[in-house]
Amino acid sequence: MSAFSISINSDCSTDANFRAWITVITNIMATAWVQTSDTGQINLLTVTHPLSIGNVQGYQIWRMNDSLQSTTPCYLKLEYGASTSSSATYPGIWVSVGTGTDGAGNLTGSNGIRIGLSSSAGNTGGTIKGSIDINRVCMYVFYGNVNTQMLICVERTHNTSGSDTSTGIMCFLNSYVSNTTSFSCIPSVVTTSQAAWNFAMPASLTSNAWGTNIYTFPIRTWGQGETSPSNQLFVHYPSDITALNLIPITTWEGTTRTFLPVGSPYAALGYGTTVAQQAFAIRYE
Amino acid sequence: MNNMATATTSTSTAYFTTDAGFRTMGSAIGTAITSVNLIKTSDTGQINWTTVLHPTTQSTVSGYEVYRFNDYLQSTSPVYIKIEYGCGSYAVGYMGLWITVGTGTDGAGNLTGNISQRVAIASSAIDTNTRTSYFSGDVNRLCFVLWPQNPANMSSQWLVFGIERSHNASGVDTGTAAHIFWSSATSPFGSCQYLLLGTTTNFITPYVSQGWYCSIPPSGGGSLSPNLYSYPIKSYNMYETLPIFNFVHFAGTDFATGSTFSITGYDSVSRTYYVPGMVNTNAGYFAFTGAPLTTALLMRYE
Numbered sequence: 001m002s003a004f005s006i007s008i009n010s011d012c013s014t015d016a017n018f019r020a021w022i023t024v025i026t027n028i029m030a031t032a033w034v035q036t037s038d039t040g041q042i043n044l045l046t047v048t049h050p051l052s053i054g055n056v057q058g059y060q061i062w063r064m065n066d067s068l069q070s071t072t073p074c075y076l077k078l079e080y081g082a083s084t085s086s087s088a089t090y091p092g093i094w095v096s097v098g099t100g101t102d103g104a105g106n107l108t109g110s111n112g113i114r115i116g117l118s119s120s121a122g123n124t125g126g127t128i129k130g131s132i133d134i135n136r137v138c139m140y141v142f143y144g145n146v147n148t149q150m151l152i153c154v155e156r157t158h159n160t161s162g163s164d165t166s167t168g169i170m171c172f173l174n175s176y177v178s179n180t181t182s183f184s185c186i187p188s189v190v191t192t193s194q195a196a197w198n199f200a201m202p203a204s205l206t207s208n209a210w211g212t213n214i215y216t217f218p219i220r221t222w223g224q225g226e227t228s229p230s231n232q233l234f235v236h237y238p239s240d241i242t243a244l245n246l247i248p249i250t251t252w253e254g255t256t257r258t259f260l261p262v263g264s265p266y267a268a269l270g271y272g273t274t275v276a277q278q279a280f281a282i283r284y285e
Numbered sequence: 286m287n288n289m290a291t292a293t294t295s296t297s298t299a300y301f302t303t304d305a306g307f308r309t310m311g312s313a314i315g316t317a318i319t320s321v322n323l324i325k326t327s328d329t330g331q332i333n334w335t336t337v338l339h340p341t342t343q344s345t346v347s348g349y350e351v352y353r354f355n356d357y358l359q360s361t362s363p364v365y366i367k368i369e370y371g372c373g374s375y376a377v378g379y380m381g382l383w384i385t386v387g388t389g390t391d392g393a394g395n396l397t398g399n400i401s402q403r404v405a406i407a408s409s410a411i412d413t414n415t416r417t418s419y420f421s422g423d424v425n426r427l428c429f430v431l432w433p434q435n436p437a438n439m440s441s442q443w444l445v446f447g448i449e450r451s452h453n454a455s456g457v458d459t460g461t462a463a464h465i466f467w468s469s470a471t472s473p474f475g476s477c478q479y480l481l482l483g484t485t486t487n488f489i490t491p492y493v494s495q496g497w498y499c500s501i502p503p504s505g506g507g508s509l510s511p512n513l514y515s516y517p518i519k520s521y522n523m524y525e526t527l528p529i530f531n532f533v534h535f536a537g538t539d540f541a542t543g544s545t546f547s548i549t550g551y552d553s554v555s556r557t558y559y560v561p562g563m564v565n566t567n568a569g570y571f572a573f574t575g576a577p578l579t580t581a582l583l584m585r586y587e
Contacts, residue, residue: 189509200525218525270500
């Protein structure tokens, strides 16, 4: 597993710039996941930049590379193009997760869930931050501007020991345009996407610092009831943790992992929350 | 547990005008609690159901009873439950209970040690029909839903209370804390408290969460053929706890009033639950601003 923080420019105004940010994502994914042999995938040497809002110029399909892949496969389809916001020069990424592929770029077992992430600004400069392993990825693309940044977080469900299970895949997404989305992909089960992450925060508090510790809030999605918590995302009160200061978080099973608070308080990461603002931290190891 | 039990009582709903009416209503609650395996203590001064007079003013307590768990953890992590009976805060003649949990008692009805908030639950509706109340308990837990099935006053009549020990990742009781949950017309969003037991310093005593700690999806429901899925409820004390077993939430369209279901918990144990009525405890924090789903309550019933 590894963390990354790489410069990336949210710009689709030229072929070169459009290819550049896709290449950064591609290189990160290739460090731990496997690009499938599906036909028709994007050619980063020849693809042209989008000319219209919402245009998709091409896609890639990646699969996990862990021991569960043979019995409970996870495929991630990333489609690259222009934002659905106000300009074709702003990036857009569409995310789908499935349990199989037909070899021609079409996922199977995805329940038709395809979530679009869009920037509403471009050419701001920024970074892509996150971490990746053979069984998960959490990347905050175009980080540094709330109008451009897009979160893509995919991982397997876990048992009470924190180990991956074959129950399903959890996907958490966020961007300025699409706001917050989560969904689970469970083999042979019809699920739907939800316009929220599943977490709860006490409305009567503005901080969760007690003694020498600061407590964060686990995030789930829904599928067969609620899923297990994510090992890649935690919500916290914005004032509790300084952005970009790495923090260790010990989870329910006693494992301590490194997280990067990304700041940028949001008003409604969760569904209908009464907490004024929340922020989140991404796994960074 | 081999002794777990259920009980029901049927009384005129939450409304009394005479001594006899108050005694019938209150004594039925006490009898049901002992019938589901909690122990009434020998504290002095407890209410005498043959002589007590009905309260004639609002927010008046007429007497109390003290109960305790009877499990193997009681000697090291004792749990005592004091129930005060009287007239609630809404109007004269409307039943009210005040419930406090502590880790000891002085023998004269005063709780000692770590003590919870004194929880007030009361009705705000008049219903003179005979309604059923539901109890489930064991030597280590108690939950009840009083008078839930009045369709005309669904949200203003019920009284809900539950207490159980904390659990580990295998679902086994621990001596760490007691989960206390309540909801009624006078506590409409439901509240909960995680009372640390033993000698543990409680960072937040008494910390009361307004709302039950549960998150329901914004859309859809729990129906994924061939199963129906419900949503676990947790306490909060610095961090969220493992789920409780006394209650779970569900999407209101998924279960019908009066139905009994087996629900498998996070510990892979199947337990029996009952739908006492469309008791909407607002599903915790994420329903205050308008829940697309109608949520309701399943109570453990075995």
